[in-house]
Amino acid sequence: MTPRMYFALVLRGIGAWKLVHSLEDFTTAWNIHEKLYTLPYDTSASFINLGVVNIIAGALLLVGASAIAALVVPGIHRKEADSNDAANV
Numbered sequence: 001m002t003p004r005m006y007f008a009l010v011l012r013g014i015g016a017w018k019l020v021h022s023l024e025d026f027t028t029a030w031n032i033h034e035k036l037y038t039l040p041y042d043t044s045a046s047f048i049n050l051g052v053v054n055i056i057a058g059a060l061l062l063v064g065a066s067a068i069a070a071l072v073v074p075g076i077h078r079k080e081a082d083s084n085d086a087a088n089v
Contacts, residue, residue, distance in 0.1 A: 002076055008069040015061030018054045025051035 001009075029047035031037040061068075 004069045004073040004075060007073045008065040011061050011065035011068055015058040015065065018058030018061065022051040022054035022058065025054060 025047045028037065029044040029051065032039065032042070032044040032047065
């Protein structure tokens with residue numbers, strides 16, 4: 001695997017983590033709404049907003065990981081790719 005592929009894999013992992021983390025935000029919002037959990041300054045709406053933002057960020061990271069990786073990590077040159085083919089088998 002190339003460094004760009006590893007970077008895209010990490011971005012997809014972070015995206016999946018953000019999607020799972022949004023479930024925790026929605027659960028906390030439900031607990032606040034049902035008065036099972038109280039916070040002095042936060043409301044259930046703030047956790048719902050945070051959950052929606054986490055869903056959007058996670059979906060963008062999952063879908064756009066290869067495009068983001070192409071912007072950040074330089075590609076390998078053709079000469080380097082030919083010499084490293086045996087290492088990727």
